[in-house]
Amino acid sequence: MIPDDRKYTQEHEWVQMEGDVGTIGVTDFAANELGDVVFVELPEVGAEFSQGDTVGTIESVKAVADLFLPVSGEIVAINEAVVDGPELVNTEAMDDGWLLKVKLTDPSEVDALMDADAYGKLTES
Amino acid sequence: MSESTELRTTPLTAWHRQHGARMVPFAGYEMPVQYAGVLAEHAAVREKVGLFDITHMGEIHVTGAGAEVWLDSLITNRVTGAAIGKVTYTAMCRENGGVLDDMLIYHLAAEHWLVVCNAANHAKIAAWLDSHLPPAEVALNDASFETALIAVQGPDSRELLGRLAAVAPHNDRIAELEFYHAFTIEGPGGEWIVSRTGYTGEHGYELYLPNGDAVAAWEELMTKGEDLGVAPIGLAARDTLRFEVCYCLYGHELAEDITPLEAGIGWAMRLKKKEFIGREFLVRQKADGVPRKLVCLEMTGRGIARQDARVLRDGEDVGYVTSGTFSPTLKKALAMALVRSDVPEGDLVVDVRGRPLACRTVAFPFLSARTKGDPRAERTLS
Numbered sequence: 001m002i003p004d005d006r007k008y009t010q011e012h013e014w015v016q017m018e019g020d021v022g023t024i025g026v027t028d029f030a031a032n033e034l035g036d037v038v039f040v041e042l043p044e045v046g047a048e049f050s051q052g053d054t055v056g057t058i059e060s061v062k063a064v065a066d067l068f069l070p071v072s073g074e075i076v077a078i079n080e081a082v083v084d085g086p087e088l089v090n091t092e093a094m095d096d097g098w099l100l101k102v103k104l105t106d107p108s109e110v111d112a113l114m115d116a117d118a119y120g121k122l123t124e125s
Numbered sequence: 126m127s128e129s130t131e132l133r134t135t136p137l138t139a140w141h142r143q144h145g146a147r148m149v150p151f152a153g154y155e156m157p158v159q160y161a162g163v164l165a166e167h168a169a170v171r172e173k174v175g176l177f178d179i180t181h182m183g184e185i186h187v188t189g190a191g192a193e194v195w196l197d198s199l200i201t202n203r204v205t206g207a208a209i210g211k212v213t214y215t216a217m218c219r220e221n222g223g224v225l226d227d228m229l230i231y232h233l234a235a236e237h238w239l240v241v242c243n244a245a246n247h248a249k250i251a252a253w254l255d256s257h258l259p260p261a262e263v264a265l266n267d268a269s270f271e272t273a274l275i276a277v278q279g280p281d282s283r284e285l286l287g288r289l290a291a292v293a294p295h296n297d298r299i300a301e302l303e304f305y306h307a308f309t310i311e312g313p314g315g316e317w318i319v320s321r322t323g324y325t326g327e328h329g330y331e332l333y334l335p336n337g338d339a340v341a342a343w344e345e346l347m348t349k350g351e352d353l354g355v356a357p358i359g360l361a362a363r364d365t366l367r368f369e370v371c372y373c374l375y376g377h378e379l380a381e382d383i384t385p386l387e388a389g390i391g392w393a394m395r396l397k398k399k400e401f402i403g404r405e406f407l408v409r410q411k412a413d414g415v416p417r418k419l420v421c422l423e424m425t426g427r428g429i430a431r432q433d434a435r436v437l438r439d440g441e442d443v444g445y446v447t448s449g450t451f452s453p454t455l456k457k458a459l460a461m462a463l464v465r466s467d468v469p470e471g472d473l474v475v476d477v478r479g480r481p482l483a484c485r486t487v488a489f490p491f492l493s494a495r496t497k498g499d500p501r502a503e504r505t506l507s
Binding site: 035036038039041059060061062064090 | 163
């Protein structure tokens, strides 16, 4: 089941809001597609980005995936545990494998993202 | 090849699909790229034993009086004089020294040789052999589409192979079989070749068998190897396994614009042979100095260098990465690169998608092979 407590993007990322801060990660689907993740590069805390900017990379043994920021804002935290142990992206994509936290410039950007139902349909097709 | 072209299957394709393999197009075949995951599969081969379906490889039989002399006119290494049962690794080159393919040549029986080439180059090599008109008494028989190939690789490969009903009566021969040697046995559906070869750097075997015998043999290996922890291994781990021990992969370290001398497989060349295609160029290149060399790199910065990334020294482009990945055994990002011969050992930079990644040259290979001697010998690490 796809958790309905957050929003999703076409790029297989999730955003979970708490106040005006969104926690961002990649979905189980994306982690599975990538295969064993062995390297994660994340932006500096304090950096500001616009929606759609490339803010990092996730690499498996065979593949490289860009990490797109699904919402505009300032990076307020990164998950050091994932940097030190990239396999968390495979084992805990939706929880402890979160990647970064963003203070949103425009919280309404989240409303336009997909809900769990819509994302479920995307990954089924 | 366009995606709409129908992909070839192997006798084991259905098995792979049923066992959760992720299937990808590869050299015109639909092949398993991974099952449980590349890291787990890689570890299974390094520590236990793994099975690979590599049926996509090309197998061309060359028979008749003078077959070896004709082969020797086309390859860099020498097969004339090889004892029956000997396996020879060689390159086949164009006149300009560029590598058409690397391959194994088996001396199966008197006047009977078997050329085993890469799947991606199979059509090219078959055509090349045809066009270099073998003498009348030499016959070519391309058995690629009737021959299945299963690799059994890892420290427990000998134990597992010996449990196969068709192989068990020959266990004394297996015990004596040296690296790069092979023998034939009678399988249920015809002749099998038991070969002590592989592409992993581990003690291992490759089993050539008629298509019709493949599924039963594979399933028997999976069942009888359960207590050994046998696992099916996809192409992704096949690549990381060969990469760590620095075996060349065609399309990466070998290509038509790379010579065997540049790729570091000069040991598979016999320039003293009077004649072979490419010899003149290679003799000259060796005398004049080889323009490029293959080096091993360890990333010292954070990141992974991938194939085709440029290699820089003091800001100057000196070459490119031929293969690069995260090494599952050594747990660091490593790369092989083809660089100018005058590049000294030491610090270099790889351009990773526009960003500089620091690295340094390290000793070859990253991981020592255990193909001979104790299959669980302690390793020398780069």
